[in-house]
Amino acid sequence: MWRCALPPLLRYPTVDELGTRAAALVARHPEDARLRRAGTSRAGTPLWLLSVGHGSRQALVVAGPHANEPVGGATVLRLAERALADPTLTTGADATWNLLLCLDPDGLRRNERWLRGPYTLGHYFRNFFRPGFLEQPEWLPDGAAGAVLPETRTLLSLQDELRPFFQCSLHGVDVGGGFVELTRDLPGLAQRVAHTAARLGIPRELGPYDTLYWPNLGPAVYRIPPPRPTDLAAAITEAAVESTWFHPHRHGTVTAVVEAPMWGVAAVEDGTPPADAAAVLRTVSHTLRRDAHLLERILARIRPHLAAAPDTARLLAPVEDYLLVCPGLADAWDPDVGAGERPLPPLSTGHLTALRIAGRRLALRTAGLLHQLLTRSGTDPADALPELDRLVDEWCADYHDGCGARWIPVARQVEYQSRVVLAAFDLAGRYAPACSRSGESGWGSEATVPMHRE
Secondary structure (H helix, E strand, O other), X not given: OOOOOOOOXXXXXXXXXXXXXXXXXXXXXXXXXXXXEEXXXXXXXXXXXXXXXXXXXXXXXXXXXXXXXXHHHHHHHHHHHHHHHOHHHOOOOOEEEEEEOOOOHHHHHHOHHHHOOOOOHHHHHHHOOOOOHXXXXXXXXXXXXXXXXXXXXXXXXXXXXXXXXXXXEEEEEEEEOEEEEEOOOOOOHXXXXXXXXHHHOOOEXXXXXHHOOOOEEEOOEEEOOOOOOOOHHHHHHOOOOOEOOOHHHHHOOEEEEEEEEEEEOHHHHOOXXXXXXXXXXXXXXXXXXXXXXXXXXXXXXXXXXXXXXXXXXXXXXXXXXXXXHHHHHHHHHOOOOOOOOOOOOOOOHHHHHHHHHHHHHHXXXXXXXXXXXXXXXXXXXXXXXXXXXXXXXXXXXXXXXXOOXXXXXXXXXXXXXXXXXXXXXXXXXXXXXXXXXXXXXXOOOOOOOOXXXX
């Protein structure tokens, strides 16, 4: 087994630590590693690109596309160390690894209240931040030509400059299991994911709510359907929208989205048929409606007292996004409401567990953001903080006691994600060139497949 020169990872690196550690790595390996500023965030933070190797075939790995998913930053540092230690990944593969340390450093900074620990569910959700859907840099609501965010434009420029044969987007699942989403099949990946997950004790998510209607390429591996234009609510919950995952497809790129869990739930890997799926779906959908209505009432109470400030607007945007999509998701999952419009696929126990987790996630994130809106203002004129504290505690207890959510140490999260990336890189090197030579367009003959996207 390969050894890493980095010290044991006990916590996630911050934005500043990512840059410092990458610079130190380049100083130790000046012949084979380079660090350059690929762009600048909205707040003026550098977007650093760490490159390892001198091969003609480019691999692009993007960390931190979602602000609350910090595992990718540690993973790119681990991948850099591995590529420097193992020439089969660079010279032997005629490859250069291009590692974007963090796509949304401004958002990651806003998560630093919980980033250093303690790693408890309550501490995480009370300090959680993820921007509104329109501010997430991988999404292209107006196409590549209409990209507004400087982080998005930086990534698009890198894709067109490098024309990578392989792109990987590093994501994290707060509660659940690991899985992979691909723009093109990589035969054999599901078996490698299964082996890695078993070795490291990581549950595989066999029915993520994101992929409910997506083609299944193997256990915990899913094919991302082609993008299609849609409105905001449908984009968040139903449609495969245009994104930076698809933009480099014209260069023959295969994109892998690798999800690594923070708190694992064993039941997401349960493929057995449930005793009464309809009853579970009713409970999940009714719970989501109840929680959303409760949070809407709390928002209405506190909104008149919130200051009209940029920070308030940034926290309110995701709150409004989550509350926007809750009714549609509850209806889609309710067997008494949504079955006629678009029947759910056959559901395993793992699917139902994932839906339960997803509904609770929307409520907890919303409650946590509302909690921050009040605590950062320093006042609670609507007397809502005690109620929000009670809800966060109650819902986190449901994750821990009801779903069996257990913390996965940071080092193990990183090891899992790194190994899955390396497996996908290896398989992409075997299959992507053939696809590119054949002139495969990717999705022209496929029907559009709806998806769920939080």
